[in-house]
Amino acid sequence: MHIVVVGLSHKTAPVEIREKLAIPESRMGEALARLCSYQGVREGILLSTCNRVEVYAVVDEIEGGYGRIQEFLADAHLSLSSEQLTPHLYWHQGDRAISHLFRVASSLDSMIVGESQILGQIKDAFEIALTHKSTGIILNKVVKKAISVAKRVRTETKIAEMAVSVSYAAVELAKKIFSDLSEKTVLLVGAGEMAKLAARHFIASGVRHVRVTTRNPQHGMELADRFGGTAVPFEQFREDMASADIVLVSTGAAHYLVSEDDVQRSVKQRMNRPMFLIDISVPRNIDPAVRHVDNAFLFDIDDLKARVEQNRGGRLLEAEKAEQMVVDEVGIVRQWLQSLEVTPTIMALRTKADEIKRAEVEKTLGRLANLSESERELVEAMASSIVNKLIHNTMVTLKTEVNSSDGAAFVEAARRFFSLGDAAGSSVNGSAVESHIQSREETTPKAGAKTPDR
Amino acid sequence: MAAMFFMVTMALYFAATVSFLAYLLWPSDALSKASLGMTAVGFAAHTIALVARMVGTADVSPPGFHEALSFFSWMLILVFLAVEFRHRLHVLGSFIVPLALVSLVSAAALPETAPTLSPVFRTLWVHVTLSMLGTVGFAIAFVAGLMYLIQDRLLKSKRFNVLYSKLPALDFLDHLNQQSIVMGFPLLTLGIITGALSAEFSRGSYLSWNPEQTWALVTWVFYFAVLLGRLTVGWRAKRAAYLTIIGFAGVILTLIGVVLKGHGPVS
Numbered sequence: 001m002h003i004v005v006v007g008l009s010h011k012t013a014p015v016e017i018r019e020k021l022a023i024p025e026s027r028m029g030e031a032l033a034r035l036c037s038y039q040g041v042r043e044g045i046l047l048s049t050c051n052r053v054e055v056y057a058v059v060d061e062i063e064g065g066y067g068r069i070q071e072f073l074a075d076a077h078l079s080l081s082s083e084q085l086t087p088h089l090y091w092h093q094g095d096r097a098i099s100h101l102f103r104v105a106s107s108l109d110s111m112i113v114g115e116s117q118i119l120g121q122i123k124d125a126f127e128i129a130l131t132h133k134s135t136g137i138i139l140n141k142v143v144k145k146a147i148s149v150a151k152r153v154r155t156e157t158k159i160a161e162m163a164v165s166v167s168y169a170a171v172e173l174a175k176k177i178f179s180d181l182s183e184k185t186v187l188l189v190g191a192g193e194m195a196k197l198a199a200r201h202f203i204a205s206g207v208r209h210v211r212v213t214t215r216n217p218q219h220g221m222e223l224a225d226r227f228g229g230t231a232v233p234f235e236q237f238r239e240d241m242a243s244a245d246i247v248l249v250s251t252g253a254a255h256y257l258v259s260e261d262d263v264q265r266s267v268k269q270r271m272n273r274p275m276f277l278i279d280i281s282v283p284r285n286i287d288p289a290v291r292h293v294d295n296a297f298l299f300d301i302d303d304l305k306a307r308v309e310q311n312r313g314g315r316l317l318e319a320e321k322a323e324q325m326v327v328d329e330v331g332i333v334r335q336w337l338q339s340l341e342v343t344p345t346i347m348a349l350r351t352k353a354d355e356i357k358r359a360e361v362e363k364t365l366g367r368l369a370n371l372s373e374s375e376r377e378l379v380e381a382m383a384s385s386i387v388n389k390l391i392h393n394t395m396v397t398l399k400t401e402v403n404s405s406d407g408a409a410f411v412e413a414a415r416r417f418f419s420l421g422d423a424a425g426s427s428v429n430g431s432a433v434e435s436h437i438q439s440r441e442e443t444t445p446k447a448g449a450k451t452p453d454r
Numbered sequence: 455m456a457a458m459f460f461m462v463t464m465a466l467y468f469a470a471t472v473s474f475l476a477y478l479l480w481p482s483d484a485l486s487k488a489s490l491g492m493t494a495v496g497f498a499a500h501t502i503a504l505v506a507r508m509v510g511t512a513d514v515s516p517p518g519f520h521e522a523l524s525f526f527s528w529m530l531i532l533v534f535l536a537v538e539f540r541h542r543l544h545v546l547g548s549f550i551v552p553l554a555l556v557s558l559v560s561a562a563a564l565p566e567t568a569p570t571l572s573p574v575f576r577t578l579w580v581h582v583t584l585s586m587l588g589t590v591g592f593a594i595a596f597v598a599g600l601m602y603l604i605q606d607r608l609l610k611s612k613r614f615n616v617l618y619s620k621l622p623a624l625d626f627l628d629h630l631n632q633q634s635i636v637m638g639f640p641l642l643t644l645g646i647i648t649g650a651l652s653a654e655f656s657r658g659s660y661l662s663w664n665p666e667q668t669w670a671l672v673t674w675v676f677y678f679a680v681l682l683g684r685l686t687v688g689w690r691a692k693r694a695a696y697l698t699i700i701g702f703a704g705v706i707l708t709l710i711g712v713v714l715k716g717h718g719p720v721s
Contacts, residue, residue, distance in 0.1 A: 176609060179623035271688025274624055291610065295691045303612050 007054030013088035019283035105150035167198035192250030242269035459503035466496030523561035585645030591638015596702035599695035
């Protein structure tokens with residue numbers, strides 16, 4: 001039983017690949033079901049954002065698990081083969097997988113270190129996984145921990161304050177095109193979180209004219225109200241684009257909403273006044289060919305990333321503190337995971353001992369029919385006492401050694417000495433733990449071979 | 455004394471040019487401060503040189519190319535220092551100071567006073583001054599256009615380098631381009647009119663259709679079209695940048711042509 005992560009992010013894959021793998025929320029349930037249907041995949045959670053697509057899973061066996069998850073990812077899009085994906089993927093297991101999740105949640109792996117969106121996205125992904133019951137005892141604990149680590153990083157370091165977000169990067173770029181933003185008009189197309197954030201940044205930087213268009217007119221009106229702007233019917237926004245200096249597009253559409261011709265026409269209507277177009281949607285909503293239009297400046301999410309990449313310096317120190325927190329917290333989770341393995345072992349040992357005691361006491365008392373009630377109790381107490389004394393040291397040792405590097409070996413030895421193979425009766429931690437124990441049994445021989453040294 | 459200050463100015467502008475060009479490549483405050491300091495001191499030296507010359511040569515000699523180019527250089531730096539003072543736009547110096555240096559070196563290469571040709575010195579001074587002021591406007595428009603194209607390309611290619619961070623916003627450069635032409639064009643117009651008047655005085659005809667006069671008129675028509683195009687059909691931004699670069703190249707070619715003909719005063 002191993003925690004693994006397989007995925008790709010803005011660091012390893014261009015937007016062209018990421019947009020193909022992105023899983024829309026509506027298809028999340030189906031995707032999770034498919035993931036968990038692979039043999040050997042016990043728990044799974046999917047994280048799909050503009051910047052990353054990652055699969056966290058608990059698998060029986062690492063190499064096989066990696067292969068299945070890669071297959072699962074490649075299946076997301078017809079035009080992709082598993083081999084094509086390989087150069088863009090990363091694979092981590094155990095501590096490194098947990099550490100990766102913690103870093104992602106804490107925004108240490110984000111395009112913009114310190115941005116806060118990713119935490120919300122992880123919470124959402126977890127929520128969906130819980131709804132579809134694709135996670136179990138291990139991922140539930142680890143993801144919850146990731147969320148608390150992220151909160152700790154946000155409160156105990158300055159990383160969030162120092163962050164330059166993608167949305168802020170958009171404002172910074174706009175200032176290289178327009179010297180005075182206060183007279184400029186922003187057109188917000190779609191209501192993606194990041195676009196709303198960017199709109200807020202623009203308003204904070206002096207923009208006074210905001211126009212909003214969304215597919216849902218009601219939603220558009222509400223947003224327009226919130227930004228003190230006006231709503232534009234979605235069907236008309238292309239015609240309206242000429243009145244906007246800054247166009248901010250972020251919708252869930254799977255195709256291009258704005259074509260090269262649209263922009264060409266708008267620039268012409270604007271008498272060649274420059275236009276700044278920001279596409280923060282994945283898949284992209286503005287045709288990349290717009291780059292060829294004179295006096296139109298198109299930036300997609302990767303471009304913003306490149307801009308932000310350079311602004312890192314000042315945040316490195318805070319990031320280092322955060323990295324240390326992640327290391328500490330991974331240590332805590334590691335301990336928990338190891339105790340998870342020893343707890344069912346102890347329970348199994350306890351149960352087995354009780355069963356033997358009960359069987360022997362019954363057998364003996366059956367033959368001694370003349371005993372008084374108090375004598376029967378004495379016999380029973382003696383049996384209990386012997387059994388407890390016999391297993392006491394084993395249990396104590398297991399509990400103390402579990403956090404050592406050989407903790408797993410002790411657990412392994414105890415299981416063999418007491419023949420706890422079938423793990424019967426360990427119901428304390430639920431089915432996840434039972435299957436956990438069974439899976440351990442299947443892989444026991446090799447691991448067990450190392451134990452006699454101690 | 456004038457000659458000495460002139461040499462000092464050239465040396466300072468040369469140093470400032472090197473330092474300003476280095477400033478394009480490295481993000482350094484010290485470099486921009488040093489460049490600005492040298493430019494300002496050079497400008498002061500240049501002013502002294504010009505004043506000393508005017509006082510020294512009480513007999514009003516007609517302005518030759520040396521004087522015209524020297525004055526051009528002085529005006530360029532004056533405009534730069536004014537814009538710098540207002541907008542803190544150091545990077546402008548990286549473009550204007552080299553231009554001023556080239557102009558000053560050209561001035562040094564030419565004889566200080568042209569042979570006396572005509573008695574209408576006063577009109578000639580006015581003509582030369584106005585034409586040169588107009589040319590300063592076009593020179594600034596040229597520099598703004600050049601900076602615009604560079605920034606446009608950096609933004610298009612998403613190369614966020616040191617130069618990108620130093621260059622100002624596109625619409626600022628476009629505005630600077632427009633303002634320079636709006637100022638330069640009427641001055642050139644007046645320069646041409648006074649030139650025609652002085653030609654009428656000296657030669658008896660306003661326009662003799664010699665190559666210099668023809669080119670001056672072509673330049674005038676060109677910038678008129680640029681200005682009109684901007685105001686009516688949106689020749690702004692990238693197109694305006696290209697046009698003003700071409701226009702200024704035309705102005706320089708005219709000047710070189712006139713100088714090579716050794717024609718004396720600017721026509």
